[in-house]
Amino acid sequence: MVKVTVLGAAGGIGQPLSLLLKLNPKVDELSLFDVVNVPGVGADLSHISTDAKTDSFLPSSKEDKTALGNALKGSNLVVIPAGVPRKPGMTRDDLFNINASIVRDLSQGIAENAPDAFVLVISNPVNSTVPIVAETLKKNGVFNPKKLFGVTTLDIVRANTFLAQLFPSEAKPTDFNVRVVGGHSGETIVPLYSVGESKKFYEKLSAEKKKELIHRVQFGGDEVVQAKNGAGSATLSMAYAGYKLAEAIITAQSSSSVVECTFLNLDSSIKGAAEAKKLVKDLEYFSLPVKIGANGIEEVKYDILNEATEEKQLLDVAIDQLTKNIEKGVAFIKK
Incomplete structure (x- = not known):
């Protein structure tokens, strides 16, 4: 029995993400929560002829905590795409003051109603x-x-x-599984093209082309924001990405060979986390490849940082910026 709850299910990411989860044969129950429009999304998805039972939960007022509690009860996996999207000229930091409160309140709901669930944060x-x-x-x-x-x-x-787009006659996107480490904004994003199957293609690029490619990965979200011309940010690709990680965690319940990158807390209870922490100047959080099992993250694959000699400078910049980003989140709750 797998119950998945989507918090922010009626939004631009939440709707396509919920659709993908509804199509997953391993999901038995899909629980949708939002503060607007979610009954319509739930009704729409419930007509799809897959086995996942679909329920939607809408609070009756700002003070109503019952809907969130009912949405979360019994959840194995909770995905949080809730919050406001980026608009042109807006940085991820500009979103902080709005989305921080939303995420805090949803986290409180998880603590009270689904403390054992896997939690995936997209916001x-x-x-x-x-x-x-x-x-x-x-x-x-x-x-x-x-x-x-x-x-x-x-x-x-x-x-x-x-x-893959740089080598249209030689490669497809599915040929690669580039490890991207660091964080999830601008220069904190460090694609390790010099490691693994991407290396032989990456080496063919000039220094200038390499720089352009890395910049495009780091600021790819801006392309979408500008192309949508004020009508939103990356929603479909983000829903796909969120689903990919959710699917990996669901798969890991019956498989021991799942490795994905994620932004995790480098807690010493996780194998390899202490070693990883030393390599990233004692940061509490960092995105790295991790081995996922039935009980969650089993091991941090930190060795990749030793292999990525070409990206050393990029990593230093990422670590410096992440320090401030992490402190900001911690301080928000502690104050």
Whole structure:
């Protein structure tokens, strides 16, 4: 029995993400929560002839906590795409003051109603919202670092796609699984093209082309924001990326060979986390490849940082920026 709850299910990311989850044969129950429009989304999805039972939950007022509690009860996996999207000229940091409160309140609901669930955080800025979720769960005495995932999968999706686009006659996006480490905004995003199957293609590029490619991965979200001309940000590709990580966690319940990148808390209870922490100047959070099992993150694959000699400078910049992003999230709850 797998119950998945989507918090922010009626939004631009939430709707396509909920559709993808409804199509997953391993999902038995799909629970949809939002503060607007969610009954319509739920009704629409419930007509799809897959086995996942679909329910929607809409609060009757701002003070109503019952709807959130009912949506979350019994959940194995909770995905949070809730919050406002980026608009042209808006940075992820500009979103912070709005989305931080939303994520905090939803995290409180998780702590009270689904403390054992896997939690996937999509709401931006991820570098700060993941620490907000962690600190809220800690306050409630239910934090499990092995079950908290910051979704950085879109950076990997873009890294694979953009490299393949440079070699249209030689490669397809599905040929690659580029490891992208660091965080999930601008220069905190570090695609490790010099490692793995992408290396032989990456080496063919001039220094200038390499620089352009990395910049495109780091600021790919801006392309979508500008192309949508004020009508939104990356929603479809983000929904796909969020679903990919959710699917990996569901698959990991019956498989021991699932490895994905995620923005995680480098807690010493996780194998390899202490070693990873030393390599990233004692940061509490960092995106790295992790081995996922039935109980969550089993091991951090930190060795990739030693292999990525070409990206050393990029990593230094990412670490410097992440320090401030993480502190911002932690301070928001502690104050």
